[in-house]
Amino acid sequence: xxxxxxxxxxAIAVLAIGVLYWNGSARHGSDRTTQASGPxxxxxxxxxxxxxxPPRANPAHSYPEFLPSQAHEVLRRIAAGGPFDHRxxxxxxxxxxxxxxxxxxxxxxxxxxxxxGSDDRGARRIVTGGDPPREFYYSDDHYRSFRxxxxxxxxxxx
Numbered sequence: 001x002x003x004x005x006x007x008x009x010x011a012i013a014v015l016a017i018g019v020l021y022w023n024g025s026a027r028h029g030s031d032r033t034t035q036a037s038g039p040x041x042x043x044x045x046x047x048x049x050x051x052x053x054p055p056r057a058n059p060a061h062s063y064p065e066f067l068p069s070q071a072h073e074v075l076r077r078i079a080a081g082g083p084f085d086h087r088x089x090x091x092x093x094x095x096x097x098x099x100x101x102x103x104x105x106x107x108x109x110x111x112x113x114x115x116x117g118s119d120d121r122g123a124r125r126i127v128t129g130g131d132p133p134r135e136f137y138y139s140d141d142h143y144r145s146f147r148x149x150x151x152x153x154x155x156x157x158x
Contacts, residue, residue, distance in 0.1 A: 064149045070114045
């Protein structure tokens with residue numbers, strides 16, 4: 001059986017498009033409804049698409065100024081119990097360097113705060129303490145330092 005070169009190139013092109021689509025879905029999450037809303041999120045949408053979802057509760061002004069906008073969505077997801085973009089999100093944070101107050105194992109949990117332009121998880125994290133979370137810490141340098149902050153109670157759940 002001889003395959004024409006035209007069909008071979010077509011098959012290669014289809015395969016390449018599939019790989020690119022799969023890679024983009026795996027890196028950024030395949031469900032666009034779980035991503036942030038607002039001007040920053042709309043910049044990530046394909047040209048001509050607009051985010052038509054209603055604004056989310058918990059406006060940005062209720063968070064400390066030092067938190068990047070990507071952290072706001074992570075906090076909303078923590079409060080909702082997920083979904084999260086990374087398999088490590090919600091996992092136990094060990095606090096091996098003892099930079100946070102000592103607590104029993106399992107007290108702290110970590111969540112990724114996306115870094116625009118980064119090909120991996122980046123260095124930014126939110127660490128929560130308690131179940132449901134009652135302590136919140138932000139690190140922008142992969143756990144070398146933390147800033148504690150408060151979140152208005154809204155029934156945050158892990």
